[in-house]
Amino acid sequence: MxxxxxxxxxxxxxxxxxxxxxxxxxxxxxxxxxxxxxxxxxxxxxxxxxxxxxxxxxxxxxxxxxxxxxxxxxxxxxGYSSPWGCLTGVRPTKIVNQLFAAGMDPGEARNELTAFYCAAEEKASLAVDTAINQRPFLDEQRADPSRIGIYVGIPFCPTRCLYCSFTSNSIEKYKKSVDPYLELLKAEMEDTAALVRKQGLKIESVYIGGGTPTSLSEEQFARFISDVVNNFVAPSPYLCEFSVEAGRPDSITAGKLASMRSAGVNRISVNPQTMNDETLRLIGRRHTAEDTLRAYGLARSSGFDNINMDIICGLPGEDEEAFSHTLDEIERLGPESVTVHTLSVKRAADLKRDEKRSMLSSAVTGAMVSMAASRLQAIGLRPYYMYRQKNMVGNHENVAYCRSGFESPYNIHIMEEDQTILACGAGSVSKRVTPGVIRRAFNVKSVEEYLARSGEMAERKRELFILK
Ligand code: SF4
Incomplete structure (x- = not known):
């Protein structure tokens, strides 16, 4: 019907x-x-x-x-009930924070989510617990709004994952563009650092994402990291987070880990998505579960003591047993944080028009989401930021769980939209947050456009600080 x-x-x-x-x-x-x-x-x-x-x-x-x-x-x-009821936004914790601000205690906020928003008990508790865990970070930001985050994007990956809708280009295909891109990115970082100084802003976090930053060669990566350090890390006495989304295990080498360690990177992501080789092949990741084990071991032996791992519920062809195997492996490795995504079939992703779409099941995805929540909390990880996206299989959410003390302030603030973020690189978005107003500046998405028009990007960020 x-x-x-x-x-x-x-x-x-x-x-x-x-x-x-x-x-x-x-x-x-x-x-x-x-x-x-x-x-x-x-x-x-x-x-x-x-x-x-x-x-x-x-x-x-x-x-x-x-x-x-x-x-x-x-x-x-x-006859359909969504697990989040009539809650439509992408940030359920924002609603919980509004309920707290209106004077509700956690029990009352939970009741409001189930009674008014018709959310399932499990989701209401998850949103309230997440809001409680991130509260100290929001309080700190309220006390000092001059704290900001920096984002730098490398829009290249070894291959394109079937479900991807980020700014990502094959590093093989764009080989000739990488050095020119890094040159212009360096100039954009220098302009942005000058803006930070001029506005008297305090850099709290630097987040390197993409794409896959570690898809660069060791030499390119070392040069790039040193540019980031010179512009944003060395001059920032307030810095508490320096994260690199290493991401694809097949791109992580001892040399790149050494560059990150000597630059002071204190959090990296090694993202398996699944520990099942057949699924990895199906979704076009072109690495194996063994590669994840190798990269994780290498990161640990290089001295990283704050490792995040991303996994996805609802991947095509996976059942609860396959997902449970991924969780077994994650538990065995013991990362400090695990970000559990629900597959989102976005417009731009190949999966939307692929026959593998018929292999998705929302009932199985729901069981995986619940399994991840209970097993990760049972080993001492707690939810600390979350968001929803459109077209998520089964209408679920993405949640990051971590051991206490290993939260990523950058991720909390970007989701809660309570902190100014200045972003560099193709496809990145800068956001200036002032009380009641969020203004955004968008960088061009394609590498070709970025190479042709990079000068405009810094100008757009400067305009964010000219109040109209
Ligand atoms: S690694 Fe991430 S950014 Fe790169 S193609 Fe896969 S999903 Fe997209």
């Missing part, structure tokens, strides 16, 4: 659309106007016509009430 809303030709209402997206119908729907007091819901049995249901919509002052109303109607009509 397909369901269609409304009046062809009406303008979409953002909140109504968001609520309908929970039911995965976004692509099929004409829009409707809540102000007209009613909407028409037509149920069509694949091509043979069907019933038309008219629903009166009361006037709502609050968009959350409208979303809840639509969620409950749709849930009644389709």
């Amino acid at each position: 397909k369901l269609f809303f409304g009046h062809p030709g009406d303008q979409p209402d953002y909140h109504a659309y968001e609520a309908l997206q929970i039911f995965g119908l976004g692509g099929n729907m004409p829009a409707f106007v809540p102000g007209e007091q009613s909407m028409w819901l037509r149920a069509v049995d694949d091509g043979c016509g069907g019933d038309i249901v008219t629903i009166d919509i009361p006037d709502f002052d609050d968009s959350k009430e409208l979303e809840r109303f639509i969620y409950l109607k749709m849930s009644g009509l389709t």
Whole structure:
């Protein structure tokens, strides 16, 4: 059965659309106007016509009430309940923080999430626990808003993963562009460092992401890291986090680890995504579980004592047993943090148009998400930041779990949007946060465009600080 809303030709209402997206119908729907007091819901049995249901919509002052109303109607009509109920945003903890700010205690906030937002008990507890664990970081930022984060992006990877929608290009194909890119990136970092000095900002964290930064050669990587250090690390007495998303295990070498250690990198990610070779082959990672074990061992023996590992629930072809095997291996290795993603089938990802999409199951994904939560917490890791994305299999979430004291402030602040982030590199986004206002500056996405127009990027960041 397909369901269609409304009046062809009406303008979409953002909140109504968001609520309908929970039911995965976004692509099929004409829009409707809540102000007209009613909407028409037509149920069509694949091509043979069907019933038309008219629903009166009361006037709502609050968009959350409208979303809840639509969620409950749709849930009644389709029989589907989302684990996050009518919660539509990408940051559930922001809502919990608003409830805390309104004077609720954790128990009351949990009740509000289940009673008003119709979230499952498990999700309500996860959001509240996460908000509690990140509270000291948000308090610190409130006390000193001049603290900022720096992001630097390397948009190259060894191969492109099937589910990827980031700015990522084959390092093989772009071999000739890498050195020119690093040169221009160095210039953008110098301009950004000058802006940091001029504005009297305090760099709290430096995060190197991508892409896969370690897809660079050892020589390129050493040069790049030294440029980062000269611009952002050495001049920053307030720095507490220097993270590198090493990411793909097949790109990690002893030489690159040595460069990172001598530069003062204090957190790296070694991301298996899964410890099952058949899945790795299916999703185009072109590395093996053995490569992950080797890279992890090498990182430990190089002296890294804060390692994150990313895994994904709901990968094509995986069942609970396969996922449980990944968790067994992670538990055996004992990283300081594990980020559990739910597969998100984004528009840009090849997976969306691939036949492997039919191998995804939301029921199995839900069981994996719950399994990860209980097993990781049982070994002493606790949730400390989370976010949701559109098109996540089963409407779940991404959550990072860590041992106490191994939180990444950069990740907390970027998700809670309470800190200014200045970003360098193709596809990166800078964000200036002031009370009640977030202003963004977007860098161009493609490497070709970046090489042609890199001078504009620093200018866009400078404009963020000119209040209009
Ligand atoms: S390693 Fe990350 S950025 Fe690179 S292709 Fe895979 S998902 Fe995309």
